[in-house]
Amino acid sequence: MMIMVCKSVSEAVSRRILQLCRDKNITVNKLATLSAVTQSTVNDIINMKSKNIGIVTLKKLCDGLQISITDFFDDDMFRNLEQEIY
Numbered sequence: 001m002m003i004m005v006c007k008s009v010s011e012a013v014s015r016r017i018l019q020l021c022r023d024k025n026i027t028v029n030k031l032a033t034l035s036a037v038t039q040s041t042v043n044d045i046i047n048m049k050s051k052n053i054g055i056v057t058l059k060k061l062c063d064g065l066q067i068s069i070t071d072f073f074d075d076d077m078f079r080n081l082e083q084e085i086y
Contacts, residue, residue: 005080010048012077013058017046020065020072035064 006012021031032042037060044050045057055069062072 006077008048009078009081010045010051010053012075012081013053014046014048016072016075016077017042017061019075020067024065031061031064033064035060037061037064 006015017028017031021028026034028042028046029039031037032039035042037057041050041057042061045053045061058072059069062069065072
């Protein structure tokens with residue numbers, strides 16, 4: 001198993017959403033519909049244009065994916081993130 005190393009939380013969130021969509025065989029557009037999150041918001045998250053994703057939005061996406069927030073973050077991508085200092 002290959003461990004994915006991400007440079008930022010935004011990148012890790014984007015990759016995790018894409019991974020989960022692949023695993024569940026749904027498109028990002030379908031996820032937006034299932035989550036009641038606008039397509040533009042989901043696209044901004046996926047394209048890392050949105051740097052600060054709100055927890056409510058993330059919870060909606062998790063609901064659409066039928067997983068908990070804990071399950072969302074239970075991935076090596078998040079365990080291996082370095083501290084971000086701005």
